[in-house]
Structures are given as C-alpha cells and as structure tokens.
Amino acid sequence: MAEVREGLETFTAELFEAFSRADQRRWGRAYVRGLLLDGRRKSVEPMAARLGEDGNRQALAHFVTSSPWDPAHVRARLAWTMQEAIGPTALIVDDTGFLKDGDASACVSRQYTGTAGKVTNCQAGVSLHLAADHASAPVDWRLFLPAAWDPASSEADTDKVARRERCQIPAVVGHVEKWQLALDMIDESRSWGVDVPLVVADAGYGDATAFRLGLEERDLAYAVGISSRISAHLGHARPVTPPYQGSGRPPVAKYPDKPMTVKELVVAAGREAARPVSWREGSRPGKGQSGFKRMYSRFVALRIRPAGREIRQATCGPELPERWLLAEWPATEPEPVQFWLSSLPSGMPLASLVRLAKLRWRIENDYREMKQALGLAHFEGRTWNGWHHHVTLVSVAHAFCTLQRLTRDPKGAAQG
Template sequence: MHGVPSPTQLLKDGDASACVSRQYTGTAGKVTNCQVGVSLHLATDRASAAVNWRLFLPQSWDPASGKADPPRVARRERCGIPADLGHVEKWQLALDMVDEARSWGVHIPLVVADAGYGDAAAFRLGLNERGLHYVVGISATLSAQPGSARPSTPPYSGIGRPPVARYSDPAKSAKALVVEAGRNAARPVSWREGSRPGRGRTGFKRMYSRFVALRIRPAGRGVRDATDGVELAECWVLAEWPAREAGPVQFWLSDLPVDTPLTTLVRLAKLRWRIEHDYREMKQALGLAHFEGRTFSGWHHHVTLVSLAHAFCTLRRLARAPKEMAAVRASTRSSASCS
C-alpha cells in the first residue's frame, strides 16, 4: 500500500469553527472562508481509504505567529484547540501522519502527492531521510539541471576561500527541459480503466496518453546542491504530453530507480485520482462537509466516523464477485444513459 497525503477544503459560512480562515479552495475555485483538512490515504491499484487526519491551523490562529489575529486567538479555548498546538505547514503534517502510520506497523514503501507537497523541497528531503520513495506532482517552473550535468570546481588562485563546485549553466525549468527533449520523446502509455464504454475485456475504455520521462537534477531553494559543495541528486521528471497539445501539461518528480519502467512511473503518478474519488464519495454520500460543530476534537471525531463509513463501503465493494461488479457497472451505465 502506498501513502497518499492530500488536503481538502470544507466551506464555512461563519468564523466560529476551529481553524476556519480565508484560504484558497479548489472546491470554490477562489479564496474563501473554509477549514482545511490534511488526510493520509493508503492506496493500491484497486482501492484506497483515509487512515489519518489533521486539521490545518492557519497562522492567524497561532498566537506565536506574526500574522496572529486576536479575535481568532481568543476563540482557541472555546474551540478546544490544544494550548501547545501551533501553525505547521501542510507538508510537515503529511510527514507526521506518515510517521504515525508507520508506528502502527503499516508498511508504506512509496508516497504519492500533488504539487502542493511536491514543490516543497523539505517534504521530498523528509521522505528521503525516512527511506521512502516518492512520486509527487510539481509545478512546471521547478528549476533543475539535466541529468547529464556535472558540477566543476573553478581553479583556485590561492587567495581567499577556495571555490566550491558549481554547475556551469544556470538551472532551467522542468517544462523547458521536457520541451527541449521534444514531442518525439513522448511515448504512449495506458494505465487503468476509465468510465467510458469501450470494446475492452471489461466493457470500458482504458485511460491513455503520451508521456516523457527524463533524468534531471532538481535545484532551487531548499535543495542541497553544488553551491554547497554537494552534487544535485538525480531523479525522474515525468511529463504528460497529449498528442493534441502543443506542449506538456502536467509534471511529476520521482526518486525511483533509474531502471523503473515508464508504465510504472505513469501508473503511480496517476494513482492520486483515487483520493479525489474518496473525497467525492465522503463529501457527497457520507457527510464529510456537513459537520456543524465548532470544536477541534469534534471535527476529528466527525472525519474519523466518515472515514470508517467510507472504509466499510470500500470493503463491501471489494468483497463483491467480479461478475457482480461488472453487472453493477453495466446497470449504472444503462441508468445514466436513460436519465
């Protein structure tokens, strides 16, 4: 099972609930009043389930922060927020939950996450320090050196501090490196069944696109690099470049071994779709976003019960015979076409 940390936003009208603040939410597509929960899911190719949660505490709720908001700080006691709880970045909450899950005896060989985590060099370094591989989304602007680049040390004149090893060329964006490789470097990959009817064995079309995989050396702030006298670590950049697009549209970074097949990289990068499916089911069918309590402990109690209900539903689905599942999906498709 792979670990997949992810944030989800819960819209709020008022400002009395624990940790509510004006934050960006993909649910509304803008900055609005909401709570942000960070969850850790365990996922396989067949199923996934949320096993741990943290309620994100914004800086406005942290009395030790320079951005503390006095009215919100004053509500901490009424909301039951522990006195020693301060603002912690989402990527650090994710690492804490991974550590806790591993302390339960859960084996997590690899972590999959979106660019909100992948862009944080400290998050990737934290996974490296824990001996965990990762496949994480990144922004197209993440800076890197080509995999073939090597730092060199300028000659020492004998005056002042000896020079350290540096790369001769400035770092480029991940997108620029992929574009340089060219459209011809993209290879077609099919990674899972979709929801559209098809002629395949199960009656559904498989998901398909074109991908470029290159070896690069991530640079930028927070990365231990040649400016510190250390060579940048080499890893994979994976880019989706659909045939009808002028350029690559999505990017991932992975420290999996150099002999990892392209199909494996794609399958793992695309695994996060299951977490979006989890959120949709928990919000629309199981009441994740319908909690009206105000307290910190009440929120965690609510998301725990919702997660248990979701896990139960998942186990019931997995227990069904393959033929029964195919019949259910065919029935669902037929009903949708008649509605």
C-alpha cells in the same frame, strides 16, 4: 440486508474495542450506521431521525462532539485492517476543504481550497490514504490551523485567537504547514506498523523541497506533482571545479550552466520524446454511455538533478541527486500540461512510473465518495475534537463500503 448489518456490527466492534465505555461503543456503531443510511444530510439531527431506536439526537451529538475518546486509537485499528485488506502500494496525502458560512467553527478562515476552486471561507483537512490500483482508504487526518488562529504568529487575528477556547483547540496546537502535517501523519502511521515505501502527492506538497527532503530522510520513495517553475539540471550534467589560481580559498565544484525550469527541459527534449501510455480504466462520462474507457496520454520521462539552495545544503558533496522528471504532453496540446518529480529507481519502466504518479486519482475518488454519500462535510459542530471525531467516523464508514466492494469483487477496481 441483515448480513450487511451483521458485518457492520462486527467491523465496528473491532474498531471501537478501545473505547472505555459500553455507551461509547453503542453510539459509535449508531453514528457510523447513520452515515451509511440513505439521506441527503448526514449531520446529527437528520441521522437521528433515520436511526430508529438508536435515534437519540442528544446522545449522538455528545458522542461526536464532547465524548473524551481518542480518534488516533480508532485510526490505528482502521489502518491495520485496511492495510491487510488492500495491500497498499502507496501512501497518498492531500487536503480538502470544508466550506462554512460562518466563522465560529475551529480553524475557519478565508483560504484557497480546491473544493471550491477559489479562496473562500472554509476549514482545510489534510488526510493520509492507503492506496493500491484497486482500492484506497483514508486512515489519518489533521485539521489545518491557519496562521491567523495562532497567537504566536505575526499574522494572528485577535478575534480568531479569542475563539480558540470556545472551539476547544489545545493550547499546544499552532500553525504548521500542510506538508509538515503530512510528514507527521506518515510518522504516526509508521509508528502503528504501517510500512508503505512510496508516497504520492500533488504539487501543493511536491513543490515543498522540505517535504521531499523529509521523505528522503525517512527512506521513502516518492512520486509527487510539481509546478512547471521548479528548476533542475539534466541528469548527465556534472559539477566542474574551476582551476585553482594559487591564492585565497580553493574554488568549489559547481555546475557550469544555470539550471532550467522543468518545463524548459521537457520542451527542449521535444514532442518527439513523448511516448504513449495507457495506465488504467476509467468510467465513461456523460449520459447514455456505459462501460469503461482506457485512460491514455503521452509522456516524457527525463533523468534530472533538481536544483535549489535547500537541496544543495542537504546534499553531501557537490553533485546533486538524480531524479525522474515525468511530464504529460498530450498530442493535442502545444506544450506539456503536468509535471511530476520522483525518486523511484532509474530503471523504472515508463508505464509503471506513469501508473504510480497517476495513483493520486484514488484520493480524489475517496473525497468524492465521502462528501457525496457519507456526509464528510456535513458536520455542524464547532469544536476541534468534534471535527476529528467526525472525519474518523466517516473514514470508518468509507472503509466498510470499500470492504464490501472487495468482498464482492476482490480484484475489481472502483473506477473513477
């Protein structure tokens, strides 16, 4: 136990070196230690009760809520450390909900969150994680500001706008779509020197054509979930120029057939196009079961050309770019159940394509650990800076746990 605490002191000392004052470094270390101690609630008061000589509730509350430290400095150091420790193969972006009873906290609104599986009163945080098959770590965060909180929006809510000052939301912060927040975090991580060539996300991001185009502009490959309604042509389709009649503007090349939805393309390929793939080991669910089971399903992979006005406008020339369409079609299902779009190379083996597309399980594993064990959703402060401070410190605690696991078993995967 003493060895673990000494390791935590060394780890946090490196991350908090940028703090300008000794008291910030002290209370930063104490806060992270409080997050790691056993206990159901990880808000300031119960943590202070468990911290012994460092259990100064007022000092801890001031540090996380009001102390003027920039979380980006800690996140950059965290990213450097975890990039070296993990050797990430992908950046994963996603968002998670922070359920709230009242409406006084920054950016609380009625909105959909997968945390509750419905529209409810909550904050939404977008996060970026470094990930490999065996480990992952959140290194950057954004608090999503709904349009109702933005005085410049046509959807502005007078009461919510009035609460901005009390919640200490900077005047420059307005409503930005989650996919744009994800691109902003990717840009920030690259400015820190984090260079990971693949981005993974779910359909909440993959359905946004502007997000995919933004990744392509940054020369980043992607494997992103998409909904079944996304339209495309098959990869072998080519645009055709109609014959010129000798009057008016010459006709432009276009695809002779209308695009189909990705679901229609996979169904047309048929069940016989699906191939079995096992991509990782997962824990066995249920009581009385131990060990691991192989994650297994059947997948169809097609080369397609995604359609749509934004893609046509961004494409130089009449030919749309070719991409992977991956669909999961279990043997027990009458139709495909999940879809991905990827810009990975055309020669990518199916097993590798599936493994990378499915890597998003890591972020779900991270959210579960941070919420169940490290108090991610337990912050009771109401300010913009307080939220960003808390999620950063939870990320530090999560990273320490990850490093401890890697020390014990460098090649072992944390199963989920």
